[in-house]
Amino acid sequence: MNVHFIAIGGSAMHNLALALAHKGYQVTGSDDVIFEPSKGRLQAHGLLPEVFGWFPNKIHEGIDAVILGMHAKADNPELLKAQELGLTIYSYPEFLYEQSKNKTRVVIGGSHGKTTITSMVLHVLKYHEKEVDYMVGAQLEGFERMVHLTEDNDFMVLEGDEYLSSPVDRRPKFHLYQPNIALLSGIAWDHINVFPTLENYVEQFQIFVDSIVNGGSITYNEEDPAVVQVVEQSQNTIRKFPYRTPNYKVEDGKTLLDTPEGLMPIEIFGQHNLNNLAGAKWICQQMGVDEADFYEAIGTFKGASKRLEKLVQGNGKVAYKDFAHSPSKVKATTKAVKEQYPDKRLVAFLELHTYSSFNPEFLKEYEGSLAAADEAIVFYLPESVAIKKLEPVSTQQIKSAFKREDLKIYTNASSFREVVFQKNYDNTVALFMSSGNYGGLDLNAVKDLFG
Template structure:
């Protein structure tokens, strides 16, 4: 008889994908949430898993349930959680559940402040191209994969994107500490999640704990150009192999990027030094999984990137428009530099939205110092209502200008004003980069892209 599992906060990015995967496996799935946005809403609806009414309903929790999976965005006093605890029903966070289903498999975890989604996606792309059987959990949609979670019983291997953010309202340890990896890659450390890790030292400690948790005969793979990570990676750990990597040698030629390999040049669709590091990291992991250099270089040219990671929204002969999830300072800097390096002869108009708790915090804001300096025209957008919603101290335009250390910074608090500004720019031989984990105040990007492309 199929297992019955209830999801508390089913609308989360990984939560709804896990719910869909278990539904496809024949489990009876129910769920609740207080708000669900796209694309989660549409995907759940397609499988008849979208809650009929938003809110929390303790009556959904019955003794017939085999388990409850608790999402990170639920509160510790959630009435459905209380009902499950009173009935003695097993409550998992999703990392605990993923581990439960992966105990008999080789576990690979990709962690780091930046690059983990892309590296995970690259590994999955290469494994699939080589007809390997594997399970996975990745934080973005990837071309060639219908879902973001797969849990096949027969797969001998699972590749997991490991987040350092806390596990659930009941468990404030990082998610990646639950996976117990045999192979762990850490792509880099740049302070993030200020609301959970209020100091740099507390943040770095989480990655050291991950490295220290690797069992004997395990492997840690790390970017040795990151000074702090190099210290962690070189730490002596009995019977644990350390494998450092650097950016893959490459060349930018006429708007394209090629990898420089012992057997010649290999063109790739992704670009920027950070992506060359991502390729190197993915290659080392694939090597540990039995993929040869020849197999890797045959597969990587067709990798188009993960959704919202330097995602091309539109282009013509004189303009390209990219969208990126970049929301932390290090990501803003790397992504902006990547686009400028790829198109050095084009003006770059880079827009960053301050949307997360960290980015809107006055203390943390100074981490953005000079992060937009490679842009020719630098733009920052934030919505004061977001600060009110998060119950945070207001910030002013002057606070932002001072933090970014750029006097010519263009700052907007209205999506309409931002749109008008962008439409007024000269888009002949210019690129646009939109960086946010939000929506720039519901800016209609499709219409904006269409407008820009038809100016030339």
């Protein structure tokens, strides 16, 4: 099969390209810019475009499928040529469904936790040598790619993202997968650039639950009222399995999970991650892994990339980084670190970086999200606000939104870098939270402060 990618350099897109090449497909692609690590990985497999840009002459009738990435625009020259020729054009999730329509599809959805839960499930299955197809939103230890496709495997495990499918398909990705087995971890308003109201956002999850195939199942977090309401309101003829955070305790900086065999030390920590673990256990059991085997495997799970990832520890000092940026994730992550290290001072560094986080109405959602931190510092670049063509956001607006009078706010990259490197970290945990890069802050250099 001959497949062409429009916008091949994206995190998800390049992983799909690698998976199809591994499967034996002929793969070509284009993009106007490609960054690392996508660039190096595509180059290593002979898939990096020779020249960046869009070239309609790459599109011909010998192409069996065109896969369109979100980075492309609706007037992309290659897309227009493909439409003119009447070629089959897929969005990323549409193509994944085509690859898995004869398999049992397991879809993990939710505003938060879906990458971690998907990663836990895949870790457990790999530990017990159970082969499955998959798509996950983070690079996992022991996995070569974030996407794996075969003809033979019975299951396909998919991280179910609620963001839009493509520039010409405005449906959320997880509406297209039609799960046999689904999970819903939590609902907290996000992506306000495409879901302008909370009601509109919640509706996407209602559609997701209703898209589960007849006789399928929904495993859901019964501690989230919004999730419970969505699941209970659904008239879909599916089985419903609630889960909740298991009992655990923290001793000497180690989390111990309560299991039928007694307390078991685990590598991950935080109430939100223990809640994720409970959901993953239900999913694994539905896929044929019994409870004892799940616990054996999950004890070795160290977390998904960029999710509460330990940067360095030494001399009574610890530093973590986390992808957390939405209010619910920031609150859960900050609380988790303070619970794990109750006797240490917690300094939280949060970068506001996304479209939603600069919206005055959405900013109010951050109230109390940094309450668990002993010292809270917010960084953002006014240039980022301007690039997104949004109204300027003042430091007073941010302070009012967080409802924290001692909140420190920095809007200059060099000033922020200075405060990070001059701070005394004795008996301290530093938590860096962002989906950006703090204006170019070198986290490897930060590690030296904790050596």
